[in-house]
Amino acid sequence: MKNHGIEIKNLQKDFQDVQALKGVSLKIDKPGLYGLIGPNGAGKTTLLKCVSSLLVPSAGEVFVNNQVVHTKDFSIRSRIGFLPEDSGLYEKLTAKDFLHIMAGMYGLSKEERKMRVKEVVEYVGINYSPSKVVKYLSTGQRRLLLFASILLHDPDILILDESLSGLDPINREHLTGLMRKLAEDKIVLFSSHILADIWRLCERIFVLNNGEMIVEDQPENILAQMSDDSFFLIPKNNLDQVKAFLETLSYVTNIRIQHDKIIFKLQNKSNISNLMKSILEEYELISFGPNIPDLDQIFTRMVNAS
Amino acid sequence: MTKPIYALIKKEWEYNKGRIIPLSIGLALFGFLNVGLLLILPDLIPYIEGLIPEITPEMSIESYMNSLNSIVSIIAVILCADAIAGEREKNTLVLIRTKPIPIYSIIITKLLARYIVVLIGAIVGTLSVYLFTYLLVGPTSIGPVLLSLLAYALILFVFTSIGMLISTIAKSQISAGAISAGVVLVISLVSSFFIYDNLVNFNAFQLQSTVLLFDLTPLTIALNGLALILIAGIIIAVNVVTFYSEKEPTRKKV
Ligand SMILES: Nc1ncnc2c1ncn2[C@@H]1O[C@H](COP(=O)(O)OP(=O)(O)OP(=O)(O)O)[C@@H](O)[C@H]1O
Ligand SMILES: [Mg+2]
Numbered sequence: 001m002k003n004h005g006i007e008i009k010n011l012q013k014d015f016q017d018v019q020a021l022k023g024v025s026l027k028i029d030k031p032g033l034y035g036l037i038g039p040n041g042a043g044k045t046t047l048l049k050c051v052s053s054l055l056v057p058s059a060g061e062v063f064v065n066n067q068v069v070h071t072k073d074f075s076i077r078s079r080i081g082f083l084p085e086d087s088g089l090y091e092k093l094t095a096k097d098f099l100h101i102m103a104g105m106y107g108l109s110k111e112e113r114k115m116r117v118k119e120v121v122e123y124v125g126i127n128y129s130p131s132k133v134v135k136y137l138s139t140g141q142r143r144l145l146l147f148a149s150i151l152l153h154d155p156d157i158l159i160l161d162e163s164l165s166g167l168d169p170i171n172r173e174h175l176t177g178l179m180r181k182l183a184e185d186k187i188v189l190f191s192s193h194i195l196a197d198i199w200r201l202c203e204r205i206f207v208l209n210n211g212e213m214i215v216e217d218q219p220e221n222i223l224a225q226m227s228d229d230s231f232f233l234i235p236k237n238n239l240d241q242v243k244a245f246l247e248t249l250s251y252v253t254n255i256r257i258q259h260d261k262i263i264f265k266l267q268n269k270s271n272i273s274n275l276m277k278s279i280l281e282e283y284e285l286i287s288f289g290p291n292i293p294d295l296d297q298i299f300t301r302m303v304n305a306s
Numbered sequence: 307m308t309k310p311i312y313a314l315i316k317k318e319w320e321y322n323k324g325r326i327i328p329l330s331i332g333l334a335l336f337g338f339l340n341v342g343l344l345l346i347l348p349d350l351i352p353y354i355e356g357l358i359p360e361i362t363p364e365m366s367i368e369s370y371m372n373s374l375n376s377i378v379s380i381i382a383v384i385l386c387a388d389a390i391a392g393e394r395e396k397n398t399l400v401l402i403r404t405k406p407i408p409i410y411s412i413i414i415t416k417l418l419a420r421y422i423v424v425l426i427g428a429i430v431g432t433l434s435v436y437l438f439t440y441l442l443v444g445p446t447s448i449g450p451v452l453l454s455l456l457a458y459a460l461i462l463f464v465f466t467s468i469g470m471l472i473s474t475i476a477k478s479q480i481s482a483g484a485i486s487a488g489v490v491l492v493i494s495l496v497s498s499f500f501i502y503d504n505l506v507n508f509n510a511f512q513l514q515s516t517v518l519l520f521d522l523t524p525l526t527i528a529l530n531g532l533a534l535i536l537i538a539g540i541i542i543a544v545n546v547v548t549f550y551s552e553k554e555p556t557r558k559k560v
Pocket of ligand 2 (some may be wrong): 046161
């Protein structure tokens with residue numbers, strides 16, 4: 001196993017008027033997917049730039065592969081692939097030339113470049129002609145090209161800022177798959193506020209709000225913490241009647257209506273079969289199950305709670 | 307492994323090569339107009355005929371070299387504006403700054419790319435003026451022309467490094483272009499006022515003219531050349547330090 005990891009100790013970053021990071025610490029010591037989430041302006045980009053040696057921290061330290069990150073130290077740069085959130089591209093070049101130049105800037109020789117560009121284009125699934133001029137690429141095609149360009153030097157650590165934004169669902173799915181595959185032997189630290197399914201696949205989730213780390217845990221734990229043992233039920237029709245019916249049952253509590261669902265809690269889980277029997281005698285149901293809040297709701301709750 | 311800087315050189319070449327031919331043609335044309343105008347001016351405005359002396363080949367060449375100093379220098383600094391300020395505006399600086407490329411080599415590569423493009427134009431222009439002068443005005447030896455061109459090459463290098471420095475500091479490409487054009491204009495205008503006998507030996511920024519107009523000793527020429535190289539070196543050093551000490555190298559300035 002290669003000796004790679006990221007360690008951040010009490011990282012602070014002040015801009016003229018704001019404290020973008022107020023003493024953040026985290027440690028990542030094995031390959032996998034790591035999600036950094038948080039609302040706009042939470043400090044995600046600032047944190048990722050400090051890790052990629054693009055910003056000088058105001059206080060605290062960042063280590064990559066046990067080496068202190070320093071804006072003037074270039075050896076770390078060839079181990080990191082950083083995907084900026086809003087980078088431009090060299091518009092005049094063709095996609096292929098762009099990749100060749102990016103590969104060259106990482107120090108790859110001509111033969112290596114040829115090989116890697118071909119490999120990466122296939123790997124990332126760039127499906128337009130590589131001789132297309134960058135200027136004429138769509139937003140999504142640009143994101144994919146940029147993503148391809150940071151894989152050329154086969155880095156140990158990928159730092160992805162908003163890697164999924166600007167992509168359609170198909171490409172998002174595709175890129176999610178790639179990120180998972182890459183995470184098998186690399187550390188993939190990505191920031192996002194698109195809470196797609198990739199959330200559940202993470203080794204750990206870091207939630208940043210207002211420059212502070214408010215939650216750091218495995219996704220299952222976060223889900224478990226946030227779900228509150230309630231159930232939902234969708235009747236075919238007669239929503240209000242079903243609700244009124246539930247209210248007559250003594251073991252059903254906290255009943256409320258949410259869109260087309262009825263949400264409620266049970267005093268005891270062994271009441272489920274009784275409940276089902278009595279409802280199905282009178283009404284038709286479309287769906288029933290444990291009420292797990294969706295990720296957006298969890299996200300909102302976590303941020304509000306802090 | 308090859309050096310990462312080669313890729314940046316290639317990129318700069320791809321971006322700047324298209325400027326060589328138009329610039330060379332433009333400056334050759336400008337040279338032709340310069341010679342032509344000098345010849346037909348007395349005919350166009352009859353009463354100044356007595357005011358200006360007989361046109362000599364030396365005059366024709368000096369007049370062109372003199373205009374190079376302002377016009378070509380301004381072109382050079384305007385081309386420099388996109389080097390750093392332009393990339394910052396287009397958000398592409400991050401592509402370079404995430405790569406293991408030393409800062410001084412970024413500055414020097416970008417500077418040389420633009421310098422070479424403009425220098426080629428200046429060389430083509432000067433040679434064509436020599437040719438037109440030879441054909442239309444009269445024969446003259448090429449030695450002084452080459453010396454003057456060499457002097458201008460050094461002056462141009464100083465101006466290009468000023469353009470790079472301003473491009474590093476400026477907030478946008480437009481303001482970089484405007485500020486550095488202004489700076490060049492001031493320097494070349496002010497220095498052109500100081501072609502008096504007692505000052506010619508120290509007027510490095512008009513060396514391209516003084517070597518043609520006055521009998522400078524080789525030592526004086528060498529010292530002037532050295533002064534220009536020194537000035538350029540200092541400006542480049544300041545430039546590298548400025549770029550190096552930027553706390554936020556990739557974000558747009560406001
Ligand atoms: N150069 C800067 N100067 C001043 N303030 C800055 C600068 N860069 C970032 N900030 C501030 O720092 C805070 C964190 O910004 P950051 O870009 O890290 O947020 P983010 O979490 O990436 O947000 P988003 O999800 O919108 O990308 C914000 O309040 C932002 O205004
Ligand atoms: Mg961001």
